Amino acid sequence: MTNRLHNKTDLEDRERILRRIEIEQAKRKPSKIPVFPEIRPLVFGIRLPRPVLREKIALRLAQRLNEGMIEEVARLHEKGLSWERLDGFGLEYRFISRFLKGEMTKRDMISKLEIAIGQFAKRQETWFRRMERKGQAIVWIDPDYEQLKEKVLEAIYESSSAD
Template identity: 55%
Template sequence: MSNLPPHNLLTVLGPTASGKTRLAVALARLLDGEVISADSRQVFRGMDIGTGKDLHEYGTIPYHLINILDAGEEFNVFAFQRLFLAAFEEIRCRKRLPILCGGTGMYLDAALRGYRMVAVPENHELRAELEQRGMEELAELLRNLRPELHNSTDLLDRQRTIRAIEIAQYEREHGHESEPFPDIRPLVIGIRWERSELRRRITERLQQRLEEGMILEVERLHQAGVSWERLDYYGLEYRFIGAHLRGELSRNDLFQKLNSAIHDFAKRQETWFRRMEKHGVKIHWVNGDADPLAETLEIMRQVS
């Protein structure tokens, strides 16, 4: 084991608008790497501005787990882990460096913490029973099965709540049987900004995305058949813009409320990263307002 390199996966994480993609791409160019997205929404085609894909930044750098599903389809952390592990092995087989990049905490956990998630089969009898229950009753049932519930998005969509109950019930009955986890030795880089500067970047980025046509993007998705309920499930930008398009929010209220919600979301991301550290994930923090690329390369030299 002593002859193995200290890491075989480089990870770049940080809150929204922190410059993760730019740093990951710069590292990929220097280190002969390929980027794997750890974002719960960038998997969907047609959801570009609202998810902040910034595909123009990649240039010739290969990327994975972006634009692999049609908007409206279901995607979850189990599917992410399976696809991440496949991409990781594929990139390693090409003798290149996998670079995981994103800010979705559960997805990062699924890649970094060494537990393999179980494929839970559908329980049609249980589903038929749950379909008869109201949303409040379903939410209470899920909380009883999972008192530590941290993924509140499971409570925003009825079918997602039913699936979460199905998984929790299966795990209670069968335990956490799982396949061995691959040998992944991650070096984790986190981008940190001073709070007021991050807030400024978030606001500036939101203004830019609105000017680039984010409202039109959401309108087109709905016209293509994606329901308002499904758009709500896809996160803040789609939820607030959907309310605006339905006449529930003025243009000014849309900006003010969405901007505030994204600031709160960034705080929750930072809380998640601190939780990851408490659970044993070593994060090497670099300063976003300095030279994060140079700092990252120096960290890599120190740990090699």
């Protein structure tokens, strides 16, 4: 009778339950899962003033369109890719598909695509800021090639010497 009472008391006594769990965990064999060193990623970000970024977006879009992107999307559709599948390839494919389907003019397509790419770039900036708020150090670099090379090499050197 005392055994039953003792067992019942054990289950209701928080300290005894915690102690029993500690004892059982101590009896366990060590895990065979390897322990990996902490990974400290080195994150680089390129930051441009917003007007410069918009200009670069417009120039890059014009370049891609001049190099035959509209024709590429048309060819892909002719070869059997559905409009829905092309939508999944990215913003440019989505808007060019709408243009090719006659849902918008070429001028509207270019204008709306520039806006959509700009909005995407803004979301990327927000994502980087969130990373920084969570404690991730980001090495911000100017896209000037010489400065970029120096900054990257400096960050890699500092990162490796911190180990």
